[in-house]
Each structure stands twice: as structure tokens, then as C-alpha cells.
Amino acid sequence: NGHMRSNLVILGIETSCDETAASVVARDAEGRGTILSNVVLSQLEEHSAYGGVVPEIAARAHVEALDTLIEQALVEADCRLKDVDAIAATSGPGLIGGLIVGLMTGKALALASGKPLYAINHLEGHALTARLTDGLGFPYLMLLVSGGHTQLVLVRGVGDYERWGTTIDDALGEAFDKTAKLLGLPYPGGPAVEKAAAKGNPGRFNLPRPLVGETRLDFSFSGLKTAVRQAATAIAPLGEQDVADICASFQHAVSRTLNDRIGRGLQRFRALFPEVSDPALVVAGGVAANKALRGTLDVLCTRHGFRFVAPPHVLCTDNAAMIAWAGLERLAVGMEPDALDVQPRSRW
Ligand code: KG4
Numbered sequence: 001n002g003h004m005r006s007n008l009v010i011l012g013i014e015t016s017c018d019e020t021a022a023s024v025v026a027r028d029a030e031g032r033g034t035i036l037s038n039v040v041l042s043q044l045e046e047h048s049a050y051g052g053v054v055p056e057i058a059a060r061a062h063v064e065a066l067d068t069l070i071e072q073a074l075v076e077a078d079c080r081l082k083d084v085d086a087i088a089a090t091s092g093p094g095l096i097g098g099l100i101v102g103l104m105t106g107k108a109l110a111l112a113s114g115k116p117l118y119a120i121n122h123l124e125g126h127a128l129t130a131r132l133t134d135g136l137g138f139p140y141l142m143l144l145v146s147g148g149h150t151q152l153v154l155v156r157g158v159g160d161y162e163r164w165g166t167t168i169d170d171a172l173g174e175a176f177d178k179t180a181k182l183l184g185l186p187y188p189g190g191p192a193v194e195k196a197a198a199k200g201n202p203g204r205f206n207l208p209r210p211l212v213g214e215t216r217l218d219f220s221f222s223g224l225k226t227a228v229r230q231a232a233t234a235i236a237p238l239g240e241q242d243v244a245d246i247c248a249s250f251q252h253a254v255s256r257t258l259n260d261r262i263g264r265g266l267q268r269f270r271a272l273f274p275e276v277s278d279p280a281l282v283v284a285g286g287v288a289a290n291k292a293l294r295g296t297l298d299v300l301c302t303r304h305g306f307r308f309v310a311p312p313h314v315l316c317t318d319n320a321a322m323i324a325w326a327g328l329e330r331l332a333v334g335m336e337p338d339a340l341d342v343q344p345r346s347r348w
């Protein structure tokens, strides 16, 4: 791209789930990114009483917080709206109320400032983050494991993604959350299950490992949750050690499942790209915080000669820097911005 600007700056907005976020990110001519600000307001407290994200509460909280967060992101970046080259806002997939709030705000700012608008797919944000944090080159594999998504994606280039596997029922984070709920542990369940599992015996319960051994790269976690329920009911009332043992057995089953599914993905990548000398697997999503699962993936990658890339936690979970970066990547390769009548897409 001959007329590539030396430095591009973009404002990013993320409101697709229960995090309200705004960020300013810059990209230099060599394609290196710098996060100038990254403000995230988690609504966790507002939802925890309900044991999950309540869409209506989320939408209202986004409305209340977003303007201030955007201002804060601009101030922290020492930047005014007229200094940015473009605005990027998540337009899907996610909860429709939040998407409307973020995308409408992005449109209004774009209209008022005369800057182009990029309507970003939230998953593209997750997929490209490793290029911001680790300068990764294409192609690479990405495993997204969050409360809403479980996907293994081949990232070939900007806007060029191939989904290799997804869950046929629950997302992995959801399986952690439901397991926690069954065992009387607090929401969100992931951290609570991980903590309890550390003191448990992973061999006490032989929980199912759905789809292990199958050639297709999909995931399934609802059978695991059902098995947890059966184990829990069989020994009720549950003592603290029982809970720890169930958590450890659950995490072990998940670990073995990932080992099988992702191991096959790495092999497929090798076969497809024998010329790639430094192949990499990137993780993203809240579940990527789990140390046991990270350990499993790390060992698996080493065994297959892959680099294991785990961006810092704040960039693995939902944030606006990844949305800003996805916008920058699109801008930098000369992709057209979106029209101001672009619509949010809850399922994209
Ligand atoms: O990416 P994320 O922060 O947001 C959404 O999906 O919206 O992911 C949240 C999910 C929750 O299901 C949570 O239980 C899970 O990530 N999680 C974990 C851990 N920390 C968060 N799961 C397993 N182990 C953890 N340490």
C-alpha cells in the first residue's frame, strides 16, 4: 500500500456484552501498535446477583457509562476527536441492546467529526489482538474460549478467517459457570472452579470427554455439565472436599478435551502450511485466564513445535483496544469504512 500513512490513530468502542470499554490505539508504518489508553468498566457487580448477564441491565449500564468512558480514553491518550483517523465500534455479535448503544455512539461521533467509521466484528477483535501484543504474522490459529464463545479459528489475514471448530452446545466459560452454580460456588464460576480444583482430586470422578477422537474439530460441553449434576446429586449433601474433587475432575476432563481437539487443529495447520516455520496458537477469552488449561495448551504447543501466545489478561477478555486495533488493521490495508446506516448484528 503505497500511500500508507506513517502513523494512524483510532478510537475504539466495545459494548457487546457486560463490559463498557473505550480505547485509543496507534499503529506505525511498520505495523506496530501502541495502546494509548484502554478503559474498561465491568458490570460484573450489577449482574452477579442474577448469576449471569441480564441484557436489559447491561444495555442501561452501557448508556450510562459510555460517554464518560470515551472522554476518559481520549484524555488519557492526550488526544482529541479531531486527532483520530477513524472510529471503530463493535457491531456484533452480542447482546443487541449494548450493540445499539455502542454502534450508535460510534456513528454519532463519526458524523460529528467527519471521520470514517469501522463497524467491527467482536470476534475479529479477539482474532487480531495477538498482532497488537506480539506482532504475530499471518497465518496462525486462535482459540477463543469465553462465556459466549468457543471457537478454533484459522486467521489467514485481515478479514480472512476460517472457523475450524465451535461448540455444538454450551460455551466453555458457560460450562464453568453452570458447574459452579450446581456446586453452590459464586458467579462468575471460572475463577471459583479453578480455585476449588487446586485442592481436589482430578481422578475421583471419571467425567465424559465429548467428541474426543473425532476428526471434526468441534466442541461439546453440555454432557459434562450433566455429569457434574449427576455426581453432585449422588453424594449430596456436598462437603468442601467433594466440591473440590468435582471441580478438579471437571477441569481435568476439559483439559483432556482441549488437548485432543486443539492437538488435531495443530496437526491440520501443519499439513496445510508446511512452509510456516514459526507456527503459533493464540488464546483469547476469559477462560484463557485458567492456569491449568493454559498449562495444558502450553505443553501441547511445545510438543507440536508451536509457539503458545497468551496476550495479557486485560487484552484476552473483552476490551476496546482490540476493536480499535481491528479497525486500524482494516484502515491500514485500505479496506473501505462502513456506511453510517450500518446495522448492528446480534448474531454475526
Ligand atoms: O471473555 P470473558 O471475560 O467475557 C465474556 O464471555 O463475556 O469470559 C468470561 C468467562 C466466564 O464464563 C468465566 O467464568 C470464565 O470466562 N473464566 C474462567 C476463568 N476466569 C474467567 N474460566 C475458567 N477459569 C478461569 N480462571
Ligand code: ZN
Pocket: 122, 126, 146, 285, 317, 318
Ligand atoms: Zn469477547
